[in-house]
Amino acid sequence: MQLGLHALGIGAGARRAVIDAVAVAAEATGFATLWSGEHVVMVDRASSRYPYSADGRIAVPAEADWLDPLIGLSFAAAATSTIRVATGVLLLPEHNPVVVAKQAASLDVLSGGRLTLGVGVGWSREEFDALGVPFARRAARTEEYVAALRTLWREDVASFTGDFVRFDSIRVYPKxxxxxxxxxxxxxxxxxxxxxxxxxxxxxxxxxxGVPEVADRLAFLGAQGRDLADLRIAVALRDPQPEDIAQLAALGVDELVLVAGPPDDPAVAGEWVSALADRWLPM
Structure with a gap:
């Protein structure tokens, strides 16, 4: 099983020198993927519930620097040559899919085919309101946008007609x-x-x-009629331990993603990555 690192794009991880240091060290020490998430806007007092914490609150301060993940990851890709880069996740329904298709393909070309586009439907009504995108039917919008992206990447002259996006006989390059x-x-x-x-x-x-929730979620995923071997499975745990790796691998997980904030000082960021590698990668 491989290890990923979700450390870039926020706070210290939004600084160019830190991005370079973390990316270079992660590649050198054997991490498989660099992940970076997204929020276009944050608000001081949100009424929307964050779905990934027990108290419904996101731990990132509203005033923290938060890079656009495709831009931030382009710098990580430029500093490296083999490690994958992944959005974890891009809030797809908040974006124009034609623009996303071009941005993602541009990064994929420049990185030599190393991009994975992680997408989500979003959870913050306040963010959708600020962007002028309806919060309702965001899941259906996401599904349609995914189909549109694949059409644009596949077809030289692309056309698409849906409820949320339409285009006719357009060329979007690069592929x-x-x-x-x-x-x-x-x-x-x-x-x-x-x-x-x-x-x-x-x-x-x-x-x-923890591992029990991963097992539960994978059981549900496998019950949907899709062979799990056809899917790449990456998980980030709330409190991961090195001994979890063998159990996750037995469940069919391909990548354990470590979520951690890098130090402010780029001079020690490489050492920080190396310390993570010493703890996790020998497993």
């Missing part, structure tokens, strides 16, 4: 260097897992409460 960019669905709910099973190339389970 991904691979046949397509893998799309991984985030979210731990039943509906998120159904989307991963029916539409995704994989699933990214975030902030799960």
């Amino acid at each position: 991904p260097p691979r046949p397509t960019i893998p799309i991984v669905f985030g979210g731990n709910s039943d509906s998120a897992l159904r989307r991963a099973a029916t539409l995704g190339d994989g699933w990214y389970g975030f902030n799960l409460d």
